[in-house]
Structure formats: structure tokens, C-alpha cells
Amino acid sequence: MAQSLYSLGNGLRTLLFHRFFFEGETREFARDRLKRQCDWLSRTFKPLRLGEAEKGLSARGLPEGAVLVTIDDAKVEILDILDIFRAFSIPIAIFACVGWCAQEETSETDGEVALARLIADLNWYRGPARKLKVAGIELVVGQSEERTAGEIDQLLDRIRSAPTTAHDLPSLCAHAPRISCTFAELADISSDYVAIGGHSVSHINLGNASPLRQDYEIQTTKRILDKAVGRIGTFAYPYGMNNTHSPATRRLLEEAGFDFAFLTHSGLATSKTDHFALPRISMPDRAMSDYEFRTRCAGAGILYRKLRLALSSHRV
Known part of the structure; x- marks a missing residue:
């Protein structure tokens, strides 16, 4: 063989x-x-x-x-x-x-790691439609994968022009x-x-x-x-x-x-x-x-x- x-x-x-x-x-x-x-x-x-x-x-x-x-x-x-x-x-x-990996972090993280965790949370959220405010803008997730992708782009564009801190970025999922x-x-x-x-x-x-x-x-x-x-x-x-x-x-x-x-x-x-x-x-x-x-x-x-x-x- x-x-x-x-x-x-x-x-x-x-x-x-x-x-x-x-x-x-x-x-x-x-x-x-x-x-x-x-x-x-x-x-x-x-x-x-x-x-x-x-x-x-x-x-x-x-x-x-x-x-x-x-x-x-x-x-x-x-x-x-x-x-x-x-x-x-x-x-x-x-x-x-x-x-x-960022989703598993339990201690304080920097802004980039916190944003990575939030993007993963948003991308894989499969619950009912919900609104949340992040970095001064309102996002809607849970309607469709296409809508969520557009909302994530909106968030990334906002943060690119106005950087934020870890404290401003919630963890969406447990x-x-x-x-x-x-x-x-x-x-x-x-x-x-x-x-x-x-x-x-x-x-x-x-x-x-x-x-x-x-x-x-x-x-x-x-x-x-x-x-x-x-x-x-x-x-x-x-x-x-x-x-x-x-x-x-x-x-x-x-x-x-x-x-x-x-x-x-x-x-x-x-x-x-x-x-x-x-x-x-x-x-x-x-x-x-x-x-x-x-x-x-x-x-x-x-x-x-x-x-x-x-x-x-x-x-x-």
C-alpha cells in the first residue's frame, strides 16, 4: 500500500x-x-x-x-x-x-479585540431581530444574513472614521x-x-x-x-x-x-x-x-x- x-x-x-x-x-x-x-x-x-x-x-x-x-x-x-x-x-x-478566540476572553481587552468579539457576535447571531446602539449608531441584527452583513459594514465604516474603546463595544452573546x-x-x-x-x-x-x-x-x-x-x-x-x-x-x-x-x-x-x-x-x-x-x-x-x-x- x-x-x-x-x-x-x-x-x-x-x-x-x-x-x-x-x-x-x-x-x-x-x-x-x-x-x-x-x-x-x-x-x-x-x-x-x-x-x-x-x-x-x-x-x-x-x-x-x-x-x-x-x-x-x-x-x-x-x-x-x-x-x-x-x-x-x-x-x-x-x-x-x-x-x-476573543469571545472566550473574560478579562479586560483592548479595543481591537473587543471589536473582533463583537463582529463575531453580530455575524453569528441567530436570535430574534433586535436593535442595539454601538459607537453612536443603531444596528439591527437577526433579520437576515445580508442585512447583518450590511450593518457590520456600517459599523466598521463608522469606527474607521471615529475609533472607539473596548468600553463602548458590548458583548452581544453569552x-x-x-x-x-x-x-x-x-x-x-x-x-x-x-x-x-x-x-x-x-x-x-x-x-x-x-x-x-x-x-x-x-x-x-x-x-x-x-x-x-x-x-x-x-x-x-x-x-x-x-x-x-x-x-x-x-x-x-x-x-x-x-x-x-x-x-x-x-x-x-x-x-x-x-x-x-x-x-x-x-x-x-x-x-x-x-x-x-x-x-x-x-x-x-x-x-x-x-x-x-x-x-x-x-x-x-
Whole structure:
């Protein structure tokens, strides 16, 4: 089986996880599954640190069987599985939504973090329609996603011309139990084996957002994470499909200081791959058998995507 893994060609395999614990199973059962997965990965591939993968893509020096493990959203459950990846010498890269992390902050925050928390609150508010006054303007949320997006743009435009403080920015939602890591936790786990990257402020589809919102989501992510954990240079597009990025988002990422960006479509990355459209093999948000996990890592999704694209072009 190991030989067939490389039949797709050499390149960087990037795996994407979101969750590790699922309903209906004990945490010990889930941890045992991850241990088997990590054992197989470490024996079958060459796990790389994020920095090593970036250098390999830039300098044409990827080792055979290179694999990078990434985890989106920085959910707090990550803290319960770090020891497993470390035990098998598998580095990971965690991509954090700074608005979600800000929602977990219980102490006083600065104005930028407070605004990120409020934007995430507003973006994901799903309650009845309500009015609230923020920074001297009245907003209406809960009517539709389109209306909320427009209200957020209005707020961002107002704050851009008249900066405000954390005391002027309410927290709209109560979050219990905890969902995401705090900035302090991200800083604590950041190391040679655990890299941190950006995943926007509020997990919005950047491809559908206004220019003002795109700029805010990207620039704010970079500034907050640079301050919290040290310089970051890699971004992961929320949702990560073809309609979630554009030449405009790429320009904004470059202007903010990002050097690489990941999507979620299956594929292998090489030195010829666009650094702002790097593929990842996404793992489903459910328990997988060992066979399914190995099949996905081997590239079943890559073959399926190639076949689908070939059939689409044939129809045209």
C-alpha cells in the first residue's frame, strides 16, 4: 500500500482537521483512534513543521512523502490531544478565528479585540431581530444574513472614521460552554511543534464579503495574532472552496504580510503551486474507521477531484 501512496506524484500532502471528539463516544475512545492515526502517519509519511513545508514549497526541497497536519478554528478540545501528536513527533499548524478566540476572553481587552468579539457576535447571531446602539449608531441584527452583513459594514465604516474603546463595544452573546482557545492558550502552546496561523475574524466567506469587510477580516487577524503569539505568515480561507477567495483577497493577504494561504480542495502542493491557493485534504467532522482515514490520506479525494474536473471539461 505504501508504494501506491506516491502514485499521484510527489508533493506536500496537507491534512485538515476541525474536530477530534464526536457525540456518542468517550474521549478515551476518540484519543485511541487518534493514536492509531498518528502512528500510521508517522510510519508512512514524513511529517513536517509548517515552516519546513513553507521552505520546501519555496525552495523546491520537499522530502518524499511530506505531510503537514493542520487544524482549523482553534477549538478548545485541541488542548486535549496535543500530547498525542507530540508523542508521535507530528508537528501541527492551528488556524484561529480571532473573533471566536476573543469571545472566550473574560478579562479586560483592548479595543481591537473587543471589536473582533463583537463582529463575531453580530455575524453569528441567530436570535430574534433586535436593535442595539454601538459607537453612536443603531444596528439591527437577526433579520437576515445580508442585512447583518450590511450593518457590520456600517459599523466598521463608522469606527474607521471615529475609533472607539473596548468600553463602548458590548458583548452581544453569552458563550457557555467554551468553544475556542483563548489568546493566552494559543501563546502557551505555540512552539517549534505547534504553529499558529490566521483564519479570519468571524469565519466569513471572504469571496462574498464587501471590500471593507475583507480588509478588516484579514488585517485584524494579522495584527491580533502577531501581538498574541508572535509573527504569523500563513492564512486558511474559511470554507476554503473556489468561491471563497479572489485576486482581491490575495492582494489584501499580501498587503497584510501573509506569505501563504490554504484552501480545502484535495490536492498535492509543489513548488509550482500558487502559494495563496494551497490544497488540503479535509477530514470529515465525524468518526472515521482506520481504513477510511488511510484512504483519504492516500489521496482518494484527489483522484475523485481530478476525475470530476476531467468530466466537467469533457462536457464543455
